[in-house]
Amino acid sequence: MKNTTFAAKMMIGAASLLFAASASASALEQFKTFAAGTKSARGEFTQHQVKKADSKTKVSTPASGTFEFARPGKFIWMYTKPYEQLLQADGTQLYIYDKDLSQVTIKKLGDALGSSPAAILFGSNDLEKNFTLAEAGTRDGLEWLKATPKAKDTTFDEISIGLRNGVPEAMELRDSFGQTSVLAFKNFQKNPNLPADHFKFVVPKGADVINN
Numbered sequence: 085m086k087n088t089t090f091a092a093k094m095m096i097g098a099a100s101l102l103f104a105a106s107a108s109a110s111a112l113e114q115f116k117t118f119a120a121g122t123k124s125a126r127g128e129f130t131q132h133q134v135k136k137a138d139s140k141t142k143v144s145t146p147a148s149g150t151f152e153f154a155r156p157g158k159f160i161w162m163y164t165k166p167y168e169q170l171l172q173a174d175g176t177q178l179y180i181y182d183k184d185l186s187q188v189t190i191k192k193l194g195d196a197l198g199s200s201p202a203a204i205l206f207g208s209n210d211l212e213k214n215f216t217l218a219e220a221g222t223r224d225g226l227e228w229l230k231a232t233p234k235a236k237d238t239t240f241d242e243i244s245i246g247l248r249n250g251v252p253e254a255m256e257l258r259d260s261f262g263q264t265s266v267l268a269f270k271n272f273q274k275n276p277n278l279p280a281d282h283f284k285f286v287v288p289k290g291a292d293v294i295n296n
Contacts, residue, residue: 110219110227111219111220111227111228111229111245111247112217112218112219112229114227114229114247115217115229115245115247118252119211121274121275122155122274122275123154123155123275124152124153124154124155124274124275124276124278125151125152125153125272125273125274125275125276126150126151126152126153126272126273126276127150127151127269127270127271127272127273128148128149128150128151128269128270128271129148129149129150129151129267129268129269129270130146130147130148130267130268131146131147131148131265131266131267131268132144132145132146132147132265132266133263133264133265133266134263134264134265134266135261135262135263135264136262137262145166146165147163147165147166148163148164148165149161149162149163149164149165150162150164152276152278152282152283153206154278154282154283155206156175156206157173157175157176157193157206158173158174158175158206158282158283159171159172159173159206159283160172160282160283167183167184168183168184169181169182169183170183172283172285173193173206173283174193174283174284174285175193175283176192176193177190177191177192177193177285178190178191178192178193179285179287181288181291183288185292186288186290186291186292187291187292187293187294188287188288188291188292188293188294189294189296190293190294190295190296191296204231204243204245211231213234214233214234214235215231215232215233215234215243216231216232216234217229217230217231218230218232220244223246224246224254225248226246226247226248226253226254227246227247227248228244228245228246228247229244229245229247230242230243230244230245231243231244231245239259240257240258240259241258241259241260242257242258243255243256243257243258244256244258251272252269252272253268253269253270254266254267254268254269255267255269
């Protein structure tokens with residue numbers, strides 16, 4: 085049985101898409117431009133986990149899928165491989181649908197976001213209220229920004245965001261258990277036209293519903 089709670093955290097995990105007006109701008113400048121100018125977006129992602137223990141590095145089977153979001157607090161994060169799982173929020177509630185289990189878990193969105201990585205992508209623009217932001221240098225051809233949650237009870241200790249030419253390409257989420265979730269983004273589309281009811285979730289026929 086798959087761990088749907090962990091998958092939700094990975095998405096609430098999910099991915100911090102940044103956009104900038106200038107390719108030469110610092111990561112922080114690009115981040116602020118993105119937060120101010122990106123009201124919605126869509127694209128594709130890949131994700132895997134890296135865990136270091138006893139001088140060994142273990143890499144999980146990669147997952148992939150698509151995402152769409154509209155600020156604040158509306159998104160569709162769809163895993164398509166290696167199995168199907170949907171995480172969707174309508175601005176008030178978060179729905180986690182596991183197709184194989186035919187099960188929907190419902191959470192309050194405020195509890196799910198908070199100081200999580202999802203707040204960067206899906207929340208409001210007031211990010212410095214919950215995160216300490218700092219430049220993190222250049223690595224692998226990307227300009228990196230580090231976001232450290234100010235709250236002490238968050239899932240992730242540190243979030244790193246990599247940009248190239250003003251476009252988000254990577255995100256790394258490090259937790260307190262020595263595991264890092266690595267995400268890569270492609271086919272990013274800024275401010276697509278999304279209908280008002282696009283993020284309304286409909287419980288699939290026959291699915292069990294769990295309210296948390």
